[in-house]
Amino acid sequence: MEYYEKSYPLVLPLDGDVDHALVGEYIGVLLSRYDFLEQVYVGESIRGRELYCVRLGRHDAQPILYVGAHHGMEHLTSALLLRFINEYCESMRRGGRMYGIGMDYLFAERCIYILPMLNPDGVELSLHGASTESPLYERLIKMNGGEDFTSWQANERGVDLNHNYDAGFLEYKSIEKEAGIIGGATKYSGEYPESEPETAALCRLIRTVSPEMILTLHTQGEEIFYTSGGSCPRKSRRIGRVMSEMTGYRLAEPDGTAAYGGLTDWFIAEYGKPSFTIECGRGKNPLPPDNFFSVYARIRELLFKAPILI
Numbered sequence: 001m002e003y004y005e006k007s008y009p010l011v012l013p014l015d016g017d018v019d020h021a022l023v024g025e026y027i028g029v030l031l032s033r034y035d036f037l038e039q040v041y042v043g044e045s046i047r048g049r050e051l052y053c054v055r056l057g058r059h060d061a062q063p064i065l066y067v068g069a070h071h072g073m074e075h076l077t078s079a080l081l082l083r084f085i086n087e088y089c090e091s092m093r094r095g096g097r098m099y100g101i102g103m104d105y106l107f108a109e110r111c112i113y114i115l116p117m118l119n120p121d122g123v124e125l126s127l128h129g130a131s132t133e134s135p136l137y138e139r140l141i142k143m144n145g146g147e148d149f150t151s152w153q154a155n156e157r158g159v160d161l162n163h164n165y166d167a168g169f170l171e172y173k174s175i176e177k178e179a180g181i182i183g184g185a186t187k188y189s190g191e192y193p194e195s196e197p198e199t200a201a202l203c204r205l206i207r208t209v210s211p212e213m214i215l216t217l218h219t220q221g222e223e224i225f226y227t228s229g230g231s232c233p234r235k236s237r238r239i240g241r242v243m244s245e246m247t248g249y250r251l252a253e254p255d256g257t258a259a260y261g262g263l264t265d266w267f268i269a270e271y272g273k274p275s276f277t278i279e280c281g282r283g284k285n286p287l288p289p290d291n292f293f294s295v296y297a298r299i300r301e302l303l304f305k306a307p308i309l310i
């Protein structure tokens, strides 16, 4: 596999679980090493953790957005995006090519915004459990029904960020009510769209830079969702097929509660542009960190080539 033939010096080892502090440390080292990499201020989580974001590409190039870790226990997606940033930077520094694309060309023609960890508080809960220093500690324990937060998906207020966007929000509220979904580990949409600082900050970024395409990384299932409840931008099916061929992941359409309030649903409805939810890897969430290299090898080509498919 080409991936193992080329070696790229890593800034920090990525062989374990990635928490918020490691994302900050990693990006800090990358910024000091590669002067063409730029940091973008996006905002903070409800607990005041920075939503780290970087930009790779010329300011006037076509904007593309990659987002990881909407869901707490899906922190492997943050590691995947950090590795991609590192490899992009190193390949760019060497003036090389990736999958036939000149890195200079990619940098000049596409500006990729990468937000590796949208839900740092959820990731911290999944990896380290609830902190007694949190003002929300007692509420968290109650919502979770115990101290094991390994499978936690929501943010620290118990809102599932990928149901908090303004897409079919009211319809979802009635589904939520019928299913008895309340604030907790997963699936609760919040009081109103963009009620959470994490989603509000991301939507502000999207409204500011107006990306031509969004890729959102989740785990798991080896599937690529390209529509939202049947609506599908003109180019999406073609791009989705190419992505499916690159990865071996199945092209899929959402059903049930998955079709409401997600970033992909909102972006397609609001902008009519391609947006993809990529379910990386296969297994039981949270995917163990030793899955990292095999999962990264499957989506690596997609991460480098998706921007030029648009």
Ligand SMILES: [Zn+2]
Pocket: 070, 071, 074, 162, 218, 219
């Ligand atoms: Zn997810």
